[in-house]
Amino acid sequence: MDLIGIEGRRSAATGVNQLRVDMKGGLMAHRYGGKYTEAALAGRLFVVASQGAVTTTKDDATTWTGLGVGNPIGSGKNLIMHEFGWSLIIVGSDDGLVGLASCAIGTDFEALLTQRNCKWGGGPSVAYCDSAATIEAPILERVCGTHGMGTTATEMSKPPQIVDLAGSIILPPGRAVVTWTSEIVTSGLQFHFVWEEIDA
Amino acid sequence: MQLETKVGPANLSSGAPSQLRSDTGGGLLAQVYGGKYAEAARAGRLFCVANAAPVTTSKDNDVTWTGLGIANPTGSGKNIILHEFGWAHQIAGDDDGLVGLATTTDSGFLATLTARSCYYGTGTSIAECVATATIVAPILERVCGTHGMGAVTVQMAVGPNIVDLAGSMIIVPGRSVVTWTSEITTSVLMFSFLWEEVDA
Numbered sequence: 089m090d091l092i093g094i095e096g097r098r099s100a101a102t103g104v105n106q107l108r109v110d111m112k113g114g115l116m117a118h119r120y121g122g123k124y125t126e127a128a129l130a131g132r133l134f135v136v137a138s139q140g141a142v143t144t145t146k147d148d149a150t151t152w153t154g155l156g157v158g159n160p161i162g163s164g165k166n167l168i169m170h171e172f173g174w175s176l177i178i179v180g181s182d183d184g185l186v187g188l189a190s191c192a193i194g195t196d197f198e199a200l201l202t203q204r205n206c207k208w209g210g211g212p213s214v215a216y217c218d219s220a221a222t223i224e225a226p227i228l229e230r231v232c233g234t235h236g237m238g239t240t241a242t243e244m245s246k247p248p249q250i251v252d253l254a255g256s257i258i259l260p261p262g263r264a265v266v267t268w269t270s271e272i273v274t275s276g277l278q279f280h281f282v283w284e285e286i287d288a
Numbered sequence: 289m290q291l292e293t294k295v296g297p298a299n300l301s302s303g304a305p306s307q308l309r310s311d312t313g314g315g316l317l318a319q320v321y322g323g324k325y326a327e328a329a330r331a332g333r334l335f336c337v338a339n340a341a342p343v344t345t346s347k348d349n350d351v352t353w354t355g356l357g358i359a360n361p362t363g364s365g366k367n368i369i370l371h372e373f374g375w376a377h378q379i380a381g382d383d384d385g386l387v388g389l390a391t392t393t394d395s396g397f398l399a400t401l402t403a404r405s406c407y408y409g410t411g412t413s414i415a416e417c418v419a420t421a422t423i424v425a426p427i428l429e430r431v432c433g434t435h436g437m438g439a440v441t442v443q444m445a446v447g448p449n450i451v452d453l454a455g456s457m458i459i460v461p462g463r464s465v466v467t468w469t470s471e472i473t474t475s476v477l478m479f480s481f482l483w484e485e486v487d488a
Contacts, residue, residue: 089289089290089291089292090291090292090307091291091292091293091307091308092305092306092307092308093305093306093307093308094303094304094305094306095300095301095302095303095304095305095306096302096303107308109298109300109306109308109309110300110319111298111299111300112297112298112299112300112309113294113297113298113300113306113307113308113309113317114308114309114317114318114319115308115309115316115317115318115319116318116319116321117318117319117320117321118320118321118322118326118327119320119321119322119324120322120324120325120326120327120328121324121325121327121328121369121455121484122324122369122371122452122453122454122455122456122484123454123455124453124454124455124456125369125454125455125456125484126455128369128455128456128457128458129367129369129455129458133456135429135430135456135457137388137428137429137430137431138428138431139427139428141470170456171456173430173431173432174431175386175387175388175431175432175433175434176386176434177385177386177434177470178384178385179384204391204427204429206456206457206458207367207458207460208391208458208459208460208462208463209460210458240384240434240436240437240438241436241437241438241439242436242438242439242442243436243438243442243443243446244377244380244381244435244436244437244438244439244440244442244443244446245376245377245381245387245433245434245435245436245438245446245447245449246433246434246436247433247446247447247448247449248432248433248449248450248451249433250432250451252452278386278388278428278431279431280388280429280430280431282456
């Protein structure tokens, strides 16, 4: 059966419409809505944020601190990471790089922080969210920006430092994603993650 | 039923029917057009609100809160889908810190600011928008940038500081979203929200 469309814009208010194509036969598709709306309305989208400025550990330290999301072994879910945000709350105590690393969830990663469904009442998450744990050596996977020591008396503001991961990190059961800084930053940074949970 | 497409460009005149076009791998070729919020705006489901003047913001999780907030009143029968959050200094800041978004209940909200339809004259919002209220302690969910104290004579321009929430926050009846700053700022910041309202 051929899929047939009609070239050109129409003005159809309601009812059944034929598909529209461009002059070369390509389907004309009107994007609509926010890309996370469907997952959020369905209760599959979750968020967690640091509830205060955290001290971060250096490089691949296994006595790690920051913000991390882990998918516990046996959860039956995959975690699709969509967004990572970070900001300085005060003047940085050192300069360096902010990134994301992954590691095995290990035994010390726990549900220390409360993640929230992006639709209130939309069901629980399987994730463990932690700000301090002894983890297996993380491997840096994403380079997300530079934190400096610039004085807050110079800059009016810094734009949102939000990384659109767009589902490019999948955490199967037993894996975790953790914030990574090249240097120790003392009580200066806060982070957040947005992710979706689907059956593994 | 097997749906079939055609490889290679057509050369269609206006109103001509055509098989839909695919690439050599069988993928449907689609030309995406239009703004992602145009359909919701034209249908009268898209709304916005902004502070009318710089606001003094409250600190951290203070329940005597000030900034910009949107509540979905209990019993509204609607869900609010948040699409965008914007923030900016109007004048030099008086303290440095972090800007974020937090959620809480609808307690303390009144419709003191007017939500505007993004299609003038079409649709009426159910949201209650305020710049000050006594609220239930909010929980920080998103980290959206750093505000500083830089002089307005140093930088030509900053931003835009606009966060594409992309529908990743659903405010159900009885819940709200409020701006969050780690420190008190005095009559320097202004905020805006863009959202869609759909049946709950």
